[in-house]
Amino acid sequence: MCLWVCGLEEALLSGSLAVFARQKLFKYTRLERLEDLVAGLFAPLGVESASVAEALYRVIAEDVVSPKDLPEFSVSHVDGFAVSECDSKVFKVVSSEVLNRCEAALVETGHPVPEGAVAVVPVESVRFLESNEIVVPRSYERFHEIIRKGSDVSRGEAVCRKGWILTPPLARALLELGIEEVKVYRRPRVLVVPIGSEFTEGVKRESSSVLVKAMCQAVGASVEVSKPVEDSVEAVKVAAERGVDMYDVVVTIGGASLGSKDFTLTALLELPDSALVVRGLAIQPGRVTSLVTVKNKPVVLLPGLVQSTVVGAIFLLQPLIKRLQGARPRAHYPIGLYRLASDYSYSGRFTSFKRLRFVKLVSEELLEVEVVETPSPVQKAIVASHGFIMLESGVSSLSRGSYVTVYRAPGLYAEDLLTS
Secondary structure, eight states: OHHHHHHHHHHHHHTOHHHHHHHHSOBOBOHHHHHHHHHHHOOOOOEEEEETTTTTTSBBOSOEEOSSOBSSSOEESSSEEEEOOOSSSEEEEOOOSBOOTTEEEEEOTTSBOOBTOOEEEEGGGOEEETTTEEEOSSOOOTTBTEEOTTSSBOTTOEEEOTTOBOOHHHHHHHHHTTOOEEEEEOOOEEEEEEBOHHHHTTSSOOOHHHHHHHHHHTTTOEEEEOOOBOSSHHHHHHHHHHHHHHOSEEEEESOOSSSTTOOHHHHHHTSTTEEEEEEOBSEESOTTOEEEEETTEEEEEEOSSHHHHHHHIIIIIHHHHHHHTTSOSOOOEEEEEEEESSOEEOOSSOTTSEEEEEEEEEETTTTEEEEOOOOTTOTHHHHTOSEEEEEOTTOOEEOTTOEEEEEEOTTSOGGGTSOO
């Protein structure tokens, strides 16, 4: 509060209150507006061809249509005898690609069945007669143990749709069809710029960039981290100009609030062809998160306090990166409905905002969680958590036993990467 007042007093004394208000004061954007705002302002990047192996987890840029049926022929699901129509349980065994009535032919798993076959009887289920005949003990449904032509994929069917993520199962299907190359959206190139004289002067170690980099990579970005930049307008301008000239997205960490050394927004708005898009999000923590465009490229301003950094990345940075790859601009996802193991109440500021609270699992059997609440600069809440919940505007308390939806975001939790 003191820093804000000092900045305001300085502005009043210098006669630049209007500039101060225009550049620094917040006009919080509701989370409900962010998805449409990001989708309306930013288009997907260019399209490129990539091998199926290289395109894993990337966004498909055009529909992929199957050139053939899969399987190409009706094949047997088991080792057994393909049998034709017959009123008897006795079949003559033949070696032929075409079966006449009451004939059977030995087939192996995955091999085509003869024309005229209506079922395959497992070899262990038949009884052999000395007269080169077999006895089938019972009747079978039509196409029993036959994988029919085109039952997996039909010729002309869309195997992948524009906007889908190419998963390993989809990749396998494409390779099965002989498709070895696909069109995908280009990966965004992201530059992460930590800001703070405490880092450049060696007073404090910069550590948040590793977290932000991982969260960007988790949604498909190619990321580089710059050296920390000191708290000065000129230093921030130089770093930002270099960033927008060489990268698709620039992300700053720190220097985004109202303090006397928070120069990031001021510096960005002094650059040519810059525009303020978002000045604050209506969520706590993370409310300082902002968005500026420079030369029509996005510059995301993340707060320096670690919980706020993460929340800003979840609701603005990650959705933006997904949008630039042709995907829906939303990153967080629900993992299930859980019960609160204890009461929770909140009596702080910004009660009209949505609030994110990290939660840890306390009973896997009962699916119970409890809120891990610490001040925004303290990382323990994130490290100890298994996910997070969202409290709607105006909700100040939750009772023990209340059901809550638990969410996660890409790149934050080990459970999404490894099976423990």
